[in-house]
Structures are given as C-alpha cells and as structure tokens.
Amino acid sequence: MRLARVLRILVIREVTIMLHYRWWLAMLQLSNIVAPAISLLVWRGAIAQGSTPPVTETFLTTYLVLVSVVAMLPSSWTSGFLADSIRLGGLSSWLVRPCSTHLNGIANNIGEKVVKLVLLVPLVAVLGIIFRTEVELPPLGLRWLVFAVSLLMAGAMTFSLDIVIGSLAFWFEDVTAVNRLRYLLARILSGSLIPLALFPAAVIPFLNAQPFRFMVSFPLEVLIGHPSGQAFALQVGWFATFVGTAVVSWRLGLRSYQGAGA
Amino acid sequence: MPRNEPAIHTEALTKTYRYTEQQPGLAGAVKGLFRPDRRERTAVDKLHLTVPRGQIIGLLGPNGAGKTTTIKMLCGLLRPTSGELEVLGHRPAKRGYDFLSRISVVFGQKSMLWWDVSTYDSLLIHREMYAIPKPRFANTTKDLAERLQVQDILNIPVRKLSLGQRMRCELVLALLHGPELLFADEPTVGLDVVAKLSVRTFLAELNRDLGTTIVLTSHDMNDVAALCERVAVINHGRTIFDGDLDALRSRADAGVDADLDQVMSKLFTEAADA
Amino acid sequence: MKRYARLWWSCLRQAIRRDLQFRSQTLINAVASIAELVLGLIPVLILTGTSAAAVAWNGPRTLVVVGIYGACTGLMDCFVAPNLRRIDGYVRKGELDLILIRPVNAQLFATLRWMEPAELGRVVTGLGLAVAGAHAAHLPFEAGLVIRAAIWTAIGFAGFSVLWANLVYLAFWFESAEPINEVALQVREAGRYPLTYFPRSVQFVLATVVPAGLIAAVPAKALTGTATTLTTGLLLLIAGIALTILHWEVASRRYSSAS
Known part of the structure; x- marks a missing residue:
C-alpha cells in the first residue's frame, strides 16, 4: 500500500519532468517509426511485384503498422542509468531510503511510456490510415486482454534484463558495449524489424523458443495471429527466468557494492 | 525500545x-581474464x-x-x-x-533532492516513502523551513538554487521524517x-x-x-x-x-x- | 588547402592514438560495427529470398548493395557522424566558442574534427561482401563501371552527409534537436534495400532529397551497366553543399547573437 502510493507520486513526478522534454521525445518517436515504415514499403513493394511471403499481406501490414507501439510499450531504458548510479555512487542516495531504487526505475519507465504513447499514437495512426485497406484489428474482447497480459510480462522481462545488465556495473567498469550488443540482438530476434515468421523455415524453431521473441513479437502474435498454448507456457517460463535472474544478480551485486564517492 | x-x-x-x-595493455587485460x-x-x-x-x-x-x-x-x-x-x-x-x-543521511557532495522539480515536490515523495501523516507533514515542513529560512525557495526547481540554498533544502528533506x-x-x-x-x-x-x-x-x-x-x-x-x-x-x-x-x-x- | 590536409591528418592520428589507449573498448566497438552490418543483411536477404523470381533481384546482387552500403556508412560513421552528433552539444553547451576562435573554417572544422577509426572495420567487411556478391552474381568486372559506381557512392556519401548536417543544424533553431541524429540514422537504413522494391515516388525521393538510395542501390546498379548519367547527381550535390554552407552562415550568426 505504501509502495503503491510512492509509485503513484513518482510516476506523477516523472510525467511532469518528461513534459519538459516533449519535443525531444517526439523526435525520438519519429525515429522509432521510420524503420517499420521502411520495412512496410519494401515488403508491400515486393508483394505488389509478385512475391509470395509465408504470411498474408494483411498480417504483414497490420504487424508492421503496430510494431512500433508494441515494441515501445514493454521497452525499458534503465540499464544505463542503473549502471551509472552504481559506478558513480548515486545509488547510495537510494539505499539509505526505505524505498527500492527499482521502484524509481519502474516509475521512470511508466512516466516515459505515458508521454511517448501520446506522441507515438498519432504517427502510427497516420501510417494506419495510409495502409488502411490492409490493416485489420480484432474486435474488443478477450484477445485484447490476453494481449495486455502478455505485454505486461514482456515489459517485466525487458526491465529484468535491464537490471541484470545494469548490475554488471557492480563488477565491471563499462556496460555500454554489452548494451550495444544486446540491442543489436534484440532488434533482429524480437521481431521489431520484420515478423519472425518471414525468416527461413530452418531457423523458425529456434526463433520461436528464444526469449527475445516474447519481448515484442509474441504480444503482437497474440493480438493478430494464432499462437499455440505451448507458446504461452514458454512466455511464462522465460518471464520467471528473467525476473529470477534479475533478483539474484541484484542481491549478489549489492553485496559487493562499494559505493563510489561519498 | x-x-x-x-x-x-x-x-x-x-x-x-x-x-x-x-x-x-591488451596482454595485461587478457592475463587478468584468466589469472586475475x-x-x-x-x-x-x-x-x-x-x-x-x-x-x-x-x-x-x-x-x-x-x-x-x-x-x-x-x-x-x-x-x-x-x-x-x-x-x-x-x-x-x-x-x-x-x-x-x-535514520537519515546528508551528503555534502551528493544531492538527495530531485534535480528537475522543486524541493516541495521532493518532500511530497518522501511523505509517501516514509508514510508521514498529512498534519505531521505540514507541521514538520513549516518548522524546518522556518529554522532553515527556506520558506521562499521551497517551490523553486532545485537546479536553479545556489549551493547554500540547496544544502539547506537537503536538510529539510533529510529531516522530514524525524530521524x-x-x-x-x-x-x-x-x-x-x-x-x-x-x-x-x-x-x-x-x-x-x-x-x-x-x-x-x-x-x-x-x-x-x-x-x-x-x-x-x-x-x-x-x-x-x-x-x-x-x-x-x-x-x-x-x-x-x-x-x-x-x-x-x-x-x-x-x-x-x- | 595543404594546411587543412595536415590538420585533418593530425586529427586522424590523434583519434587512432586514443583508440589504441582503450583497446578492449575499441575492439568491442569494431566487432559491434561489423555485427551491425551482418545482422542488417538478414532482413534484406529474407526480402530478396522470398521475391527473387518476381523482382529480378537475387541474393548475390543484394550482397553487393548491402556490402557497398556497409562500406560507405562505415566511412560516414568514422569520419562524419561523430562530428554531426556533437553539433547539438556545441550549440547547447556553448562549446562552439572553442571552434569559432580557431583560425580555420569553423564549419569544415566542426564537420571533420572527430573520428572513430573502429568503424572502419565495417568498410573492409563491406567491401569484401560486395566483391563476393559481384563475383557470385557474375557481374562483368570493368574498370569504367567500377569507377562510375564509386563516383555514385561518393555522391551518396556527400549527399547524405549534407542532408544530415542540415538536420543537425536545426539545433541552432530548436532546443531539443538531438534525437534528429537518430532519425537520420534510421532513414539512412532505407539505403540498404535495392531501390526497385520501393514505390516510384519513394524511389525518386531516395535518389534526390533524401539520397540514401545513392549510397549503395544506385552504385550497385551502375556496376551492371544500367545506371543514369552522373551529371544530374553532381549538380544536385553542388546545390546541396551551397545550401548547407548558407545554412551554417545564417544559423551560426544566430548562435553568436544568442550567447
């Protein structure tokens, strides 16, 4: 109860701060929509010229129109901040208060999402209107609910991964290289560039099992595709693994914290 | 107790x-990897x-x-x-x-206040964090602000305060919950x-x-x-x-x-x- | 002119010395730079793989496009991008003062001062990919065609840098222009794909105003001997450079009047 109230006020504060950076965030959203828009253009071009991808044109178009929002919602940018606060000692300010620094991280991510959503939705809507003939959304109902649950789990997974990578700063000087590698992998493997179903059949079993799928692609599959019950179980499994690893690595890290500076 | x-x-x-x-050097880094x-x-x-x-x-x-x-x-x-x-x-x-x-901690070199918002906003966050009842919050804030003479600057964003003003605001924040x-x-x-x-x-x-x-x-x-x-x-x-x-x-x-x-x-x- | 060449050379030497100091970091960056190229190949190969017969593009030719793209953007990320990324900071934090007081052309200096040699790993890999692709596609190797392709890539390189520069000069006009770099980078990604896949109108844009298409797609076409004449491209580029110089003049005057 106390934590819920703290979270509420932290989110309010985050939104106030984010509003100062609204133009900055708006520009960032513009960059987020460019990559799926390019994919959309070339794939539709290919289909128009007679190409036959393994998914329907409607699925492909709807997927690429929605993917920027669905990738943004469970994303997290905490690892860099966390690593800095460990390395420079800012973490100390949080450890002496009766409130976890991660509550602040969560509030920061939620606040940022609220503002970004307001900025990104119009851009996506424009994309949707341009390609309206091929965009198909399911009617409101159970499917949207499951989608939301899956999205929440995806968010928890990326946030946990951020904590794990951030925690590396307890032991290593610099985590930016690890982060760069992680984003490279995530870009391809999460399906935020093109749907995973387009990959060659030989690699599909691997793609379907790896965790990055459940951070972007899977929630979208829930919404506009037909994922198996097995896949849901797999998401729950990865979710538990990620959260567990985050808890363990944070606990271990705190033990070896030396609190640079004051 | x-x-x-x-x-x-x-x-x-x-x-x-x-x-x-x-x-x-690189040789040292590689060696450190295997035989630290x-x-x-x-x-x-x-x-x-x-x-x-x-x-x-x-x-x-x-x-x-x-x-x-x-x-x-x-x-x-x-x-x-x-x-x-x-x-x-x-x-x-x-x-x-x-x-x-x-307990409470004041670091001279590190700010506990949130940089982009006013001191009062930071106080509100601490009120929830330490579960301070509203009347006590109001009284303590008033008392501390008077003692440290910061009544007029509580609503200014922290980044715009001088170091001396900021330090006094840090003290208000640190002592809000009566450690x-x-x-x-x-x-x-x-x-x-x-x-x-x-x-x-x-x-x-x-x-x-x-x-x-x-x-x-x-x-x-x-x-x-x-x-x-x-x-x-x-x-x-x-x-x-x-x-x-x-x-x-x-x-x-x-x-x-x-x-x-x-x-x-x-x-x-x-x-x-x- | 000679003075500028020597200045540039000393900047490059300093950059290499710096990278040699932080070897592990440099190594990881070089690896990531190459990984970016290889991973970026995947969506393009998948696209051409499912539509080879229909669009008359095939895997090897795609390799040529992605290879040239990788090499050209590697050069851009080594010599131009690190500078453009800093312009916003120069303006916001007032660091431009330190450049304006030097007895050199400020715009040129602000565009060429910083370099990141680690990105050059992508140039070598990219060229390798392109050569392998050209070989597998049985493209005829003619010096004339290669030179033509190289000139197109150079126009694409300069043209896109000019566009990017104009975008970051927005920092003089707006306070939060920094993510524009991200927008430029994402738009550049369009250059990875053969132009044929885009709708006609977009093809035109990618060959003129947003010359991402000139970086690799048009040069790859030139290698097959079917590209248009160079003159229009060169003329557009000269016009673009002239506009950019003008933009800097107007914008930097605004800076000095602001501080």
Missing part, C-alpha cells in the same frame, strides 16, 4: 575490499565505537583513512566483512523499513561563511531541541569545534583517538588556543610515523 540502549555500537568492525590489479591478480585491502580494522543517544560525534581522519567506509557500514550501504555492528538496535545491512525510516540518527557527511563542503554558519546552528539546535544523535564527518575543523562534544579520529582503519576536544589538544601537546588544523595534522603524521 529501551531508551538507554546506545545509538551505535560496534565491536571489532572490519571491512576489507577485494580488488584485482590489472597490468596495462587478486589483492585485499583493509579499510576498517577492528573498530570499536559506542555512541550514546543524543550525542554529536565528529568522525575525523585524513582522506582514505576509512571513515567513509565506516559511515557507509553504519547506514547500511556496505556489508561488514566481520565484527559486530548494531545501529538503533538493528543490523544496518539488512536495510529494513524500520531501520531506514529512523533519531543523522549522518552528516561533509555537510558544509563548498559553502560560503553565511551558509556554513546557518547549517552549523541548525544542527546544534536539532540536537538540543529534538535530541537527534548526529554523526558528523568534516574536514573543516571549525565545524567540529563548534558542534562536537566528542571526536573519534580514524587512521588506517583504526581509532587513534577518542575523546573531547580538550583531550585532543593535550594529546597533541598543544595549548587550549592551539589551531585545530595543526593539532590534527600533527596527529595524522605521528600516526603515520608510528
């Missing part, structure tokens, strides 16, 4: 840091310290003497390697709610004379009016002389002196009006020779 129990009690408190030494050169350094060495409630104690020592490590262990930031440590009847490293809501024990780590560093005096007076009043125990570290001997009834001098992780200022002076064979900077400097160099 028995009131006569000491605020801080340590027995043979020890902290050793483990670190790996790396040879320069592990070393140990003792930052705090079997420290004995008992601080009764209501005392202002100055924790002094040259840079790298182990006083920061000690403070960090006392407020739960660092886990002791060995020895006994009890603060307000708690083990600090567990960082339980009851413990954390009874029994305050760690003040170089609270006057970088402040001008006026701000320094106001911080000093405030800390003295706090101790006198509310009986708050204060652990102060400072390189400014005037702070120490003005506030501390007792000083503990740490060097190489051990206590080399524990007593009041007069005792400190006589220990260094200096008169009552001797310059404290010279007294301390003599004490440190003696310890280094010993």
Whole structure:
C-alpha cells in the first residue's frame, strides 16, 4: 500500500519532468517509426511485384503498422542509468531510503511510456490510415486482454534484463558495449524489424523458443495471429527466468557494492 | 525500545575490499581474464565505537583513512566483512523499513533532492516513502523551513538554487521524517561563511531541541569545534583517538588556543610515523 | 588547402592514438560495427529470398548493395557522424566558442574534427561482401563501371552527409534537436534495400532529397551497366553543399547573437 502510493507520486513526478522534454521525445518517436515504415514499403513493394511471403499481406501490414507501439510499450531504458548510479555512487542516495531504487526505475519507465504513447499514437495512426485497406484489428474482447497480459510480462522481462545488465556495473567498469550488443540482438530476434515468421523455415524453431521473441513479437502474435498454448507456457517460463535472474544478480551485486564517492 | 540502549555500537568492525590489479595493455587485460591478480585491502580494522543517544560525534581522519567506509557500514550501504555492528538496535545491512525510516543521511557532495522539480515536490515523495501523516507533514515542513529560512525557495526547481540554498533544502528533506540518527557527511563542503554558519546552528539546535544523535564527518575543523562534544579520529582503519576536544589538544601537546588544523595534522603524521 | 590536409591528418592520428589507449573498448566497438552490418543483411536477404523470381533481384546482387552500403556508412560513421552528433552539444553547451576562435573554417572544422577509426572495420567487411556478391552474381568486372559506381557512392556519401548536417543544424533553431541524429540514422537504413522494391515516388525521393538510395542501390546498379548519367547527381550535390554552407552562415550568426 505504501509502495503503491510512492509509485503513484513518482510516476506523477516523472510525467511532469518528461513534459519538459516533449519535443525531444517526439523526435525520438519519429525515429522509432521510420524503420517499420521502411520495412512496410519494401515488403508491400515486393508483394505488389509478385512475391509470395509465408504470411498474408494483411498480417504483414497490420504487424508492421503496430510494431512500433508494441515494441515501445514493454521497452525499458534503465540499464544505463542503473549502471551509472552504481559506478558513480548515486545509488547510495537510494539505499539509505526505505524505498527500492527499482521502484524509481519502474516509475521512470511508466512516466516515459505515458508521454511517448501520446506522441507515438498519432504517427502510427497516420501510417494506419495510409495502409488502411490492409490493416485489420480484432474486435474488443478477450484477445485484447490476453494481449495486455502478455505485454505486461514482456515489459517485466525487458526491465529484468535491464537490471541484470545494469548490475554488471557492480563488477565491471563499462556496460555500454554489452548494451550495444544486446540491442543489436534484440532488434533482429524480437521481431521489431520484420515478423519472425518471414525468416527461413530452418531457423523458425529456434526463433520461436528464444526469449527475445516474447519481448515484442509474441504480444503482437497474440493480438493478430494464432499462437499455440505451448507458446504461452514458454512466455511464462522465460518471464520467471528473467525476473529470477534479475533478483539474484541484484542481491549478489549489492553485496559487493562499494559505493563510489561519498 | 529501551531508551538507554546506545545509538551505535560496534565491536571489532572490519571491512576489507577485494580488488584485482590489472597490468596495462591488451596482454595485461587478457592475463587478468584468466589469472586475475587478486589483492585485499583493509579499510576498517577492528573498530570499536559506542555512541550514546543524543550525542554529536565528529568522525575525523585524513582522506582514505576509512571513515567513509565506516559511515557507509553504519547506514547500511556496505556489508561488514566481520565484527559486530548494531545501529538503533538493528543490523544496518539488512536495510529494513524500520531501520531506514529512523535514520537519515546528508551528503555534502551528493544531492538527495530531485534535480528537475522543486524541493516541495521532493518532500511530497518522501511523505509517501516514509508514510508521514498529512498534519505531521505540514507541521514538520513549516518548522524546518522556518529554522532553515527556506520558506521562499521551497517551490523553486532545485537546479536553479545556489549551493547554500540547496544544502539547506537537503536538510529539510533529510529531516522530514524525524530521524533519531543523522549522518552528516561533509555537510558544509563548498559553502560560503553565511551558509556554513546557518547549517552549523541548525544542527546544534536539532540536537538540543529534538535530541537527534548526529554523526558528523568534516574536514573543516571549525565545524567540529563548534558542534562536537566528542571526536573519534580514524587512521588506517583504526581509532587513534577518542575523546573531547580538550583531550585532543593535550594529546597533541598543544595549548587550549592551539589551531585545530595543526593539532590534527600533527596527529595524522605521528600516526603515520608510528 | 595543404594546411587543412595536415590538420585533418593530425586529427586522424590523434583519434587512432586514443583508440589504441582503450583497446578492449575499441575492439568491442569494431566487432559491434561489423555485427551491425551482418545482422542488417538478414532482413534484406529474407526480402530478396522470398521475391527473387518476381523482382529480378537475387541474393548475390543484394550482397553487393548491402556490402557497398556497409562500406560507405562505415566511412560516414568514422569520419562524419561523430562530428554531426556533437553539433547539438556545441550549440547547447556553448562549446562552439572553442571552434569559432580557431583560425580555420569553423564549419569544415566542426564537420571533420572527430573520428572513430573502429568503424572502419565495417568498410573492409563491406567491401569484401560486395566483391563476393559481384563475383557470385557474375557481374562483368570493368574498370569504367567500377569507377562510375564509386563516383555514385561518393555522391551518396556527400549527399547524405549534407542532408544530415542540415538536420543537425536545426539545433541552432530548436532546443531539443538531438534525437534528429537518430532519425537520420534510421532513414539512412532505407539505403540498404535495392531501390526497385520501393514505390516510384519513394524511389525518386531516395535518389534526390533524401539520397540514401545513392549510397549503395544506385552504385550497385551502375556496376551492371544500367545506371543514369552522373551529371544530374553532381549538380544536385553542388546545390546541396551551397545550401548547407548558407545554412551554417545564417544559423551560426544566430548562435553568436544568442550567447
């Protein structure tokens, strides 16, 4: 109860701060929509010229129109901040208060999402209107609910991964290289560039099992595709693994914290 | 909780840091990966310290003497390697709610206030964090703001405040939840004379009016002389002196009006020779 | 001119010395730079793989496009991008003062001062990919065609840098222009794909105003001997450079009047 109230006020504060950076965030959203828009253009071009991808044109178009929002919602940018606060000692300010620094991280991510959503939705809507003939959304109902649950789990997974990578700063000087590698992998493997179903059949079993799928692609599959019950179980499994690893690595890290500076 | 129990009690408190030494260059980095050169350094060495409630104690020592490590262990930031440590009847490293809501920390070099919003907004966050009832929140805020004369600047974004103003706002935030024990780590560093005096007076009043125990570290001997009834001098992780200022002076064979900077400097160099 | 060449050379030497100091970091960056190229190949190969017969593009030719793209953007990320990324900071934090007081052309200096040699790993890999692709696609190796392709890539390189520069000069006009770098980078990604896949109108844009298409797609076409004449491209580029110089003049005057 106390934590819920703290979270509420932290989110309010985050939104106030984010509003100062609204133009900055708006520009960032513009960059987020460019990559799926390019994919959309070339794939539709290919289909128009007679190409036959393994998914329907409607699925492909709807997927690429929605993917920027669905990738943004469970994303997290905490690892860099966390690593800095460990390395420079800012973490100390949080450890002496009766409130976890991660509550602040969560509030920061939620606040940022609220503002970004307001900025990104119009851009996506424009994309949707341009390609309206091929965009198909399911009617409101159970499917949207499951989608939301899956999205929440995806968010928890990326946030946990951020904590794990951030925690590396307890032991290593610099985590930016690890982060760069992680984003490279995530870009391809999460399906935020093109749907995973387009990959060659030989690699599909691997793609379907790896965790990055459940951070972007899977929630979208829930919404506009037909994922198996097995896949849901797999998401729950990865979710538990990620959260567990985050808890363990944070606990271990705190033990070896030396609190640079004051 | 028995009131006569000491605020801080340590027995043979020890902290050793483990670190790996790396040879320069790529070859060194590769070698370090497979056969790391592990070393140990003792930052705090079997420290004995008992601080009764209501005392202002100055924790002094040259840079790298182990006083920061000690403070960090006392407020739960660092886990002791060995020895006994009890603060307000708690083990600090567990960082339980009851413990954390009874202590507070002010860092001279690090801000606890949120940079982009006003002090008052930060106070609101702490109100929820420490679950402070609204009437008590209003009273405490008013009282602290008056004592520190910050009524007019509570609503200005922190980034626009001068260092002196900010430090006084830091104190309001740190004391909002009425802690029994305050760690003040170089609270006057970088402040001008006026701000320094106001911080000093405030800390003295706090101790006198509310009986708050204060652990102060400072390189400014005037702070120490003005506030501390007792000083503990740490060097190489051990206590080399524990007593009041007069005792400190006589220990260094200096008169009552001797310059404290010279007294301390003599004490440190003696310890280094010993 | 000679003075500028020597200045540039000393900047490059300093950059290499710096990278040699932080070897592990440099190594990781070089690896990541190459990984970016290889991973970026995947969506393009998948696209051409499913539509080879229909669009008359095939895997090997795609390799040529992605290879040239990788090499050209590697050069851009080594010599131009690190500078453009800093412009916003120069303006916001007032660091431009330190450049304006030097006895050199400020715009040129602000565009060429910083370099990141680690990105050059991508140039070598990219060229390797392109050569392998050209070989597998049985493209005829003619010096004339190669030179033509190289000139197109150079136009694309300069043209896109000019566009990017104009975008970051927005920092003089707006306070939060920094993410524009991200937008430029994402738009550049369009250059990875053969132009044929885009709708006609977009093809035109990618060959003129947003010359991402000139970086690799048009040069790859030139290698097959079917590209248009160079003159229009060169003329557009000269016009673009002239506009950019003008933009800097107007914008930097605004800076000095602001501080």
